Amino acid sequence: MDAQLPHMLRSDARDNRDRVLEAARSLFSEQGLGVPMREIARRAEVGPATLYRRFPTKQALIDAAFADELRACSSIVHANCADPDPWRGLTVIVREITELNAANQGFVDAFVSSYPGAFDFAAHRADMLRALTALWRRAQRAGALRPDAVVDDLILMIMAARGLPPGPPSLRLAAARRFAALILDSFRAAPTTSPLPPPARLPASALAKA
Incomplete structure (x- = not known):
């Protein structure tokens, strides 16, 4: 189990990133680039800390x-x-x-x-x-x-x-x-x-x- 843990963590991180980007593209399309980061996090079903860890700024996410x-x-x-x-x-x-x-x-x-x-x-x-x-x-x-x-x-x-x-x-x-x-x-x-x-x-x- 310990040997599998790093792989599972990397997989979870990729899944989170993919969900964030999918949510961002959808919301940007619906509401424009001004949509709040917290709304993107909610749509992606991740916490704000997870979102900002992957994308420290709104511009980086865009x-x-x-x-x-x-x-x-x-x-x-x-x-x-x-x-x-x-x-x-x-x-x-x-x-x-x-x-x-x-x-x-x-x-x-x-x-x-x-x-x-x-x-x-x-x-x-x-x-x-x-x-x-x-x-x-x-x-x-x-x-x-x-x-x-x-x-x-x-x-x-x-x-x-x-x-x-x-x-x-x-x-x-x-x-x-x-x-x-x-x-x-x-x-x-x-x-x-x-x-x-x-x-x-x-x-x-x-x-x-x-």
């Missing part, structure tokens, strides 16, 4: 949460660009990136607006574009992706997904899934009869802004 967001995006792209089936890899990327954006878009927008020079976004985008372009070409050579589509269409889709309506997480997730399915159908070389995900029932306020 920076770590955004770095985690970029890593999540990069992980989705690179893991699925390596899929031997390029259409399957592209499908997962479109779905998961759209859902990631829907979950944390408010946080990303707030961070970029407040700290425009904090991260090397150009290098991140260039890395993503190289990987996606290679996958795109493989999908076209396999005959799964329509030949007149270009990778810029995928970038346009990702940009458009940033305009999903605000609202409860369940609504945003439903809208993201429906949107991703419609986009994938437009990219597919051959028509499909697969059913779409359930529609998102948008509030009248969202429709008024369209």
Whole structure:
């Protein structure tokens, strides 16, 4: 038992850190960057001392949460660009990136607006574009992706997904899934009869802004 204790403590520390970052991204998305640290600790179900031990300042937490967001995006792209089936890899990327954006878009927008020079976004985008372009070409050579589509269409889709309506997480997730399915159908070389995900029932306020 004594030999296992350090490993258990490290595992608990990682779990606490992950819960804090997940809670922070969620609350920053819902309420902006001004959300109190104590509220983040409550959402993560950790004590304030645990929170401050991992992240001594609010800025350190904001920076770590955004770095985690970029890593999540990069992980989705690179893991699925390596899929031997390029259409399957592209499908997962479109779905998961759209859902990631829907979950944390408010946080990303707030961070970029407040700290425009904090991260090397150009290098991140260039890395993503190289990987996606290679996958795109493989999908076209396999005959799964329509030949007149270009990778810029995928970038346009990702940009458009940033305009999903605000609202409860369940609504945003439903809208993201429906949107991703419609986009994938437009990219597919051959028509499909697969059913779409359930529609998102948008509030009248969202429709008024369209």
